[in-house]
Amino acid sequence: MHDGSFSSYTLGITPFGSTIPLKYLSLLVLVVQNSALILVMRYTRASVPDDQLYLASTAVVMSEVIKGLACVGLLHYSGPPHQRSLQRLTSLLHRELITNWRETAKLGIPATLYLIQNNLQYVAATNLDAATFQVTYQLKILTTAFFSVVILKRSLVRLKWIALGLLTFGIALVVLPKDASAAAMAYLIGNNEDVSTLDQQSTVNINDVGNQSNAKGFFAVLMACVLSGLAGVYFEKILKAPATKPMPEVVNTRMDEEAAESLVEGNKSTSASDDGMDGGNSGRGTAKRVVVVDHDDDDDDNDDNADGQGGIGLRDIHGRREDVMQTQQQNQLWVRNLQMSFFSILLGLIFVVMLQDGATIVQKGFFVNYNSLTWLVIAIQAFGGLVVALVVKYADNILKGFATSISIILSSLVSVWFFNFTLSGTFILGTALVIYSTYLYGL
Numbered sequence: 001m002h003d004g005s006f007s008s009y010t011l012g013i014t015p016f017g018s019t020i021p022l023k024y025l026s027l028l029v030l031v032v033q034n035s036a037l038i039l040v041m042r043y044t045r046a047s048v049p050d051d052q053l054y055l056a057s058t059a060v061v062m063s064e065v066i067k068g069l070a071c072v073g074l075l076h077y078s079g080p081p082h083q084r085s086l087q088r089l090t091s092l093l094h095r096e097l098i099t100n101w102r103e104t105a106k107l108g109i110p111a112t113l114y115l116i117q118n119n120l121q122y123v124a125a126t127n128l129d130a131a132t133f134q135v136t137y138q139l140k141i142l143t144t145a146f147f148s149v150v151i152l153k154r155s156l157v158r159l160k161w162i163a164l165g166l167l168t169f170g171i172a173l174v175v176l177p178k179d180a181s182a183a184a185m186a187y188l189i190g191n192n193e194d195v196s197t198l199d200q201q202s203t204v205n206i207n208d209v210g211n212q213s214n215a216k217g218f219f220a221v222l223m224a225c226v227l228s229g230l231a232g233v234y235f236e237k238i239l240k241a242p243a244t245k246p247m248p249e250v251v252n253t254r255m256d257e258e259a260a261e262s263l264v265e266g267n268k269s270t271s272a273s274d275d276g277m278d279g280g281n282s283g284r285g286t287a288k289r290v291v292v293v294d295h296d297d298d299d300d301d302n303d304d305n306a307d308g309q310g311g312i313g314l315r316d317i318h319g320r321r322e323d324v325m326q327t328q329q330q331n332q333l334w335v336r337n338l339q340m341s342f343f344s345i346l347l348g349l350i351f352v353v354m355l356q357d358g359a360t361i362v363q364k365g366f367f368v369n370y371n372s373l374t375w376l377v378i379a380i381q382a383f384g385g386l387v388v389a390l391v392v393k394y395a396d397n398i399l400k401g402f403a404t405s406i407s408i409i410l411s412s413l414v415s416v417w418f419f420n421f422t423l424s425g426t427f428i429l430g431t432a433l434v435i436y437s438t439y440l441y442g443l
Helices: 022-045 056-076 086-099 101-106 108-127 130-151 158-175 178-189 194-207 214-239 257-266 280-284 314-364 372-394 397-418 425-441
Strands: 249-251 290-292
Touching (some): 022 108, 022 130, 056 086, 056 108, 101 108, 101 314, 108 130, 130 158, 130 214, 130 397
Parallel strands (some): 249 290
16 A cells, blocks of 8 residues: 555545656656746746836745745645644644744745745846756756765765766856857867957847846856755755654544544643644654554444454554654645745845835835736746655656756757757757766766
8 A cells, every 4th residue: 555655645646646657747747847937937037128027026925925825735635634624724833833933943044045046046047048047057966965065974976076077067168158169169170260250249149138147147047056055955954853852643543633632631641742643743753652542433434443343453553654654754844845935935025025126116016017927937936846846756866867958958949949049069068968967966
């Protein structure tokens, strides 16, 4: 029954999941998410006058609002249907966000880093074409590896160091100015008279770009990659921190919450929580003990246990405990994302929206220049991270690297067709090295 996937009530897996293998479904989701965000974001930001651009600061905040609401919904529907209630959800949120405020406060640092990173993505999408943005953004692999070695004290094998070297060299070729790369190629093949012509053409092309500034875009990508690597490693360190107060769980699949609460009040020695199935202890480590509730219920249709008595049979304990542990692990992901969204919304409204665009918002409104594509970008950014965080469970490193490679190729082709992007020789060579190094790093 338990093959490593989550239970059906935890994820709501439908027969569709059995039609397409989950690893290939993960590949499809990763490709779509990696490509769609950059392409749509670039489309909504490229060659648009400054007075017609929507505010990136408000878009980032709205993305965090949607992501937070999605996490609340996922927490509500994470348990079995008979245990879903507003009271249970409120109790869980109060405990995780307020009672355990020390754990919540730890997420303030990565939330701040991700907030700045998301704003920098809009700056990069405004100033760089989608293909260049997609390739150079893979520099986050290098920054993540660097912070993993420095903060988590990891050691990388020689193959990964080679992959990181190829990645750096490939990105250097991609960011090389087109006129410089073309002049170098012309010099190598002996067409020196074309160099001055290339310089004149490049000057004209730069003037036709509109509000694009390559230098500003490359700096934004570089800073976004640094912040992404630091935030990711710091977040991983928080998740892997040793638990301080492990709590037991009540495995109770047929009693309602009030009955479970009465049991707890009558049996203080167990120190069991009445909402163990909701994963509320997920942020405090794995339970050491499982309290099995034995009871009789004439209205229950599932009383024919292995032992022929009311209650939970011994052979069911391990399977149901696995369901509890899987629910806990999944809830921890939603709780952590909700905590980071809380800080991102708060800090984003105060230090980004109000300080940076407060005058514009007072004059034109919070949703100035929003349209359907703006909301599409916000939705992809909000749900993309949650979906990817969920499906990467089924995808190994090689498959994730393959998805990234397909995304880079797809973004480059779409940029040629829709954004009049020109593929230079150095760009193709650099992109090939980035794709190969991504695959090599995942081995």
